[in-house]
Amino acid sequence: DIQMTQSPSSLSASVGDGVTITCRASQNINRDLNWYQQKPGKAPKFLISGASSLQTGVPSRFSGTGAGTDFTLTISNLQPDDYGIYYCQQSSTFPLTFGGGTQVEI
């Protein structure tokens, strides 16, 4: 299985800050990397596919980059609603796997 490692496991930032979450795959996954946001008690919400393609309706302050094994999710101008746990997920190889999550506290 491809292991997905996220860092940091948690972070705290202020409104208006920029934050970066890293996701590293244990082997090359090209650009087959997706991101989700989960708020407490809620189902995850899909944000980004293919490493950098923003889902319709997702604010443009969210952006994704990367290819191969190293990926980042950047939130610029952090807003109060951006709290939650962010997960990456690889869609390169069976079985599909997720990172352990990064908790973002505002």
Add this chain to the structure above:
Amino acid sequence: QLQLQESGPGLVKPSETLSLTCTVSGDSFTRSSYYWGWIRQPPGKGLEWLGSVYYTGTTYYNPSLNGRLTVSVDRSKNQFSLKLASVTAADTAIYYCVRPLGGLFPKLWFDPWGQGIQVIVSS
């Protein structure tokens, strides 16, 4: 707007079979997706993809489940289901039904998700 809703028992005894159903509404079941699937989240932990079913009936299961999982589709009812056999306490989790999108398996991401159903395995 497509909506998914899980249903089933919240408590299952060890060694029994967990059965969950996902009802799809808000769009044509057959038009809205070629795939359907299940993901779970143990208490306080991360996400685990369990399995997906293609509209042809082809299924893809996480090997970590050791052959205990069955996912099937009932188009007449706009539903798909999960059956997990021989459950243990380790199967205690929130179970989400999902619509996989993207290309052919495994090039899939998940949107939308059901609200999730808490399942506890305990005698």
